[in-house]
Amino acid sequence: MKPINVGLLGLGTVGGGTLTVLRRNAGEITRRAGREIKVTMAAVRDLEKARKLAGPELEITTDPMAVVNNTDIDIVVELIGGTSLAKDLVLKAIANGKHVVTANKALLAMHGNEIFQAAQAKGVMVAFEAAVAGGIPIIKALREGLTANRIEWIAGIINGTTNFILTEMRDKGLAFDAVLQQAQELGYAEADPTFDIEGVDAAHKLTIMAAIGFGIPMQFDKAYTEGISKLTKEDIAYAEQLGYRIKLLGITKRTEQGIELRVHPTLIPAKRLIANVEGVMNAVLVKGDAVGATMYYGRGAGAEPTASSVVADLVDVTRMLTSDPENRVPHLAFQPDALSDVPVLAIDEVRTSYYLRLRVFDKPGVLADVTRILADLGISIDAMIQKEPAEGEEQADVILLTHITVEKFINQAIAKIEALSSISGKVTRIRLEELSSN
Amino acid sequence: MKPINVGLLGLGTVGGGTLTVLRRNAGEITRRAGREIKVTMAAVRDLEKARKLAGPELEITTDPMAVVNNTDIDIVVELIGGTSLAKDLVLKAIANGKHVVTANKALLAMHGNEIFQAAQAKGVMVAFEAAVAGGIPIIKALREGLTANRIEWIAGIINGTTNFILTEMRDKGLAFDAVLQQAQELGYAEADPTFDIEGVDAAHKLTIMAAIGFGIPMQFDKAYTEGISKLTKEDIAYAEQLGYRIKLLGITKRTEQGIELRVHPTLIPAKRLIANVEGVMNAVLVKGDAVGATMYYGRGAGAEPTASSVVADLVDVTRMLTSDPENRVPHLAFQPDALSDVPVLAIDEVRTSYYLRLRVFDKPGVLADVTRILADLGISIDAMIQKEPAEGEEQADVILLTHITVEKFINQAIAKIEALSSISGKVTRIRLEELSSN
CATH class of the missing domain: 3.30.360.10 (Dihydrodipicolinate Reductase; domain 2)
Incomplete structure (x- = not known):
């Protein structure tokens, strides 16, 4: 099936991000959309800068109307902002029967009624996920x-x-x-x-x-x-x-x-x-x-978060143009013939951090033994709390947080720690995830 | 256009919630979907209980296969749970060319591959937003x-x-x-x-x-x-x-x-x-x-949050069956001929709570004057902080939080407060919202 051809109006922060994301994730995006999505043309202000960013396989122009009027282009992505030229371009793209994706909140808030009416009449989509809250759908x-x-x-x-x-x-x-x-x-x-x-x-x-x-x-x-x-x-x-x-x-x-x-x-x-x-x-x-x-x-905001929504809109339009309506969105997001056989790991092979709680008898050398066992298995310690024994008790809690390791190693360590004579009973083990967004 | 006919398998918590939401929000849902969505039949365990809940306009049966085989039904909603009977019913509904909406996570996690393949082959949708995280899309x-x-x-x-x-x-x-x-x-x-x-x-x-x-x-x-x-x-x-x-x-x-x-x-x-x-x-x-x-x-979880996702799936299927692909989802969610002309209020008419900060000269009676002004306008006070004047200063900050009122009243109050000789300068006014989910 021939690719969906996309024309970009603007190759700044979001335009550049869109190009990057479409290229980096081309494989997954095609598996989801059922068809290749390809930027074939971009209108820019600075030809030289754009050429460096876009590489040779892209037609670059300083005339945005040339993109809008290009008969090979299926979807026009408007990223130039503002409400005058952008409006003319979007309305012209619609009149030319092209689908439009835009991140332009000012344009829609001020001229959306007119734009949507034109799109409705012409039977094209105007998608605008990126116009509100960037990457959040x-x-x-x-x-x-x-x-x-x-x-x-x-x-x-x-x-x-x-x-x-x-x-x-x-x-x-x-x-x-x-x-x-x-x-x-x-x-x-x-x-x-x-x-x-x-x-x-x-x-x-x-x-x-x-x-x-x-x-x-x-x-x-x-x-x-x-x-x-x-x-x-x-x-x-x-x-x-x-x-x-x-x-x-x-x-x-x-x-x-x-x-x-x-x-x-x-x-x-x-x-x-x-x-x-x-x-x-x-x-x-x-x-x-x-x-x-x-x-x-x-x-x-930001290049790739906003591009995430622009590309999601491109996939939406592509799915509509590619599949029967009832198969528009594949059940598992990816086309049924494009599922992956990457294996699911056994829990022993999982990599994460751990919280360990030990009941230790209050005698010298016990922490040295524990830390030696962990070190020998390549497990490093991120934090530790050692409690005093409660009144009348001989045992105290020691809590350790480890850095990331493989689960089988922590299990080996726990078996060895539990075998120490200075340790009472079982070690409590709870997994820990930083869930950092970086 | 004739309504989309829905058959419910199960009329328990989620089934009852689905019926309630479809009925209560029928107007808005039709404006969004482009077509009426109507539950015409339900399979239940207890006929009498179901009759009381569903009212007379619904055909009630204890035989779920009768729903699945009913030729008037466009979408079957599977809400009986479990993985054996539910599987048979869903596969039979698909074989009968009906679209399926299900909240059954166990069924999909265990038999989803087979079910999706059958749906794909038959060209019907199997939608399952309610199966994961209830009302969250x-x-x-x-x-x-x-x-x-x-x-x-x-x-x-x-x-x-x-x-x-x-x-x-x-x-x-x-x-x-x-x-x-x-x-x-x-x-x-x-x-x-x-x-x-x-x-x-x-x-x-x-x-x-x-x-x-x-x-x-x-x-x-x-x-x-x-x-x-x-x-x-x-x-x-x-x-x-x-x-x-x-x-x-x-x-x-x-x-x-x-x-x-x-x-x-x-x-x-x-x-x-x-x-x-x-x-x-x-x-x-x-x-x-x-x-x-x-x-x-x-x-x-819960009746209406889960029903929210069930009904969203019903709207998805209905839109697919009703509109041209490029107009499947209206730009503004509601059909273009079904927009509302409800007015946007001027800011004076907005109802909210307020944070007020006053600079007051440290003399007797000032708070009595301020609270009198607020009371006369029907504005009640939720919380107050009175600061001591800083060293060498004659004025101190007083902070008030009000209960909900209309903005024009707070503005009238502020004008009167600023006119008091015991008040220095302008009153700072910031709106306050509880954003409670109840």
Whole structure:
């Protein structure tokens, strides 16, 4: 089957990320989509820079209309941002019968009604998972995962720049201006950060989520928008004393009077999971009448997280163009003839860290024996607690955390430790996982 | 257009919830699906009980094969559980050309390969969002939302019973047996809790997620399963001292040697978001190479949360049967001709709580004046902090949290408070949201 040909408008952060992800994971993506997805053309501002990034197999142009008008292209990915040229390009792509994938929240919040109407009339898809909360598949959750529910409200941390600033202000007791400068140096805030810090970017995303959640047209002009630039570290500290964190939330709520649509700094109880979403991370909390509250958490920006959503949309469109409707999404995500026979490991071969608790008789040399046994098996110790024996007892607990090892080695070590005369009874062994996102 | 006819196999907790949700949200569901979804028949064990629950417009039978063989039924929803009769019914429904929705994790983990092959051959859908993590749309996220990624690992709290028990053991310092009994009294644990507490239920769900994440066949027999019944409160306390929480995790990981597939109690750093998922709540953390870590959180069991996923699958099948492929999912989730014109409220009309910070001159009666102003506008106070003036200053901070009111009233109050001679400067106002899931 011939590949799906993709034309990129823009080869900056997200465009570059999209190219990288499509190339690195080409095998898995094809196994999932049922067909190769290939970027064949890109419109850029700087030809030379783009050539270096894209390599020779890609047609590069400075004329975005040339991509939109190229009859070989099946899907146009709009990543140039803004609301004027981007709008013309998207509408022209639709008119040309091409499917569109876009990450452009401003465009959709302001012109989505017109764009969707055009797409509907022409019978093409306009997919926009990347427009809200970067790599988090929140559009799919709202549009498909929660369709049973009357949505009551949506509340989201949907701007990483401001969440980073608020996290730093709280952690370090710093003022807004100082943290903003730091965020700019780290690349988490733009040179002109207005759209982020004044809540405009969040309001674009919130407008889109409200439309999907409540089945209303896009109404960005009705959104209330208040940013974080006037927040003081004193208010953050007082909120903390009262048991609250301050987050920039986008909130949309159905009430008897109408729909609330508002972005502003908000005190939320510190014990809520979403209050503990820190740094540049995003999270969206959705309250449905049947499911209750569900939350979706992940990276809301950045090259590859955003590309993750762009490519997911490309796979969605490709599946629609490739398979019969009832086989559009394979049961196990991968095409049935493309499953892998990679083996499932026996538990003995698993690699992880361990918590060990030993009951030891309080006599000299026992820890030396234990640590020797572990060292001989190549197991290193990350942390240890040694308790005093309780009153009237001769034994005490020793707790060890190990670094990563193979389970069979820890089992050998435990057998040897249990055989020591200074050890009482069985060793308690519980596995430990760091679950680091790096 | 004629409705989609649904036949339910089982009208217990989830079946009843499915009926309730479909009826209560019929309007919104039809606006999303493009077509009415109607339960026309149900197979039950107790005819009389079922009749009371279902009302007269439903055909009730004790013979599940009668549902599967009914030529008027488009989608069969299998909710009877188990792996023998359920398997026969599902395969027969497929053979009859019916689409199937199931919440049966054991069935899929053990016989999914055969069932999916049959469905594939027959050109029908077998949808199973409700089989993993109840109301959380994790199957959709893994199968469609994260298709750009090479999945590196998945770690989930995917059994509410055991998470409730572990949460109570830690919070209250209780032993396993005591909490299990309490969980049974609350209905969070079954009379025979073996499947839950020994990790079998979690292993079923993990098997399904591993297959989707890595594109491997279902291999439940290779899963390692260890429950929580041997965990002691001492180990939970020691873990806490070391900065960890103990959770029953389902973990599946891709390594160079093969796939790890294991359910067991696990220490995880207390600072991770997933370590703070408490009580009966579920959460799944997925690490993809492009997106990084994303997390999905919500209720993993219960009548309506599970029904939320069952109905989402019904909408998925209905959309496939109803719309052209490129219009399968409407851009704004609701059909374009079914958008609502409910108004967006002006910010003045928004109802929320407020944090107010006032700089007050340290003189008698000032708080009486402030509280009088608030009371006159019907605004009640939830909490207050009054600070002493800093050394050498005449003013001090007073912080008030209000109960819910309308924004225009708080603005009127602020104007009056700022006019008091005992108040210095502007009042700081920050909105407050409880974000409660109730």
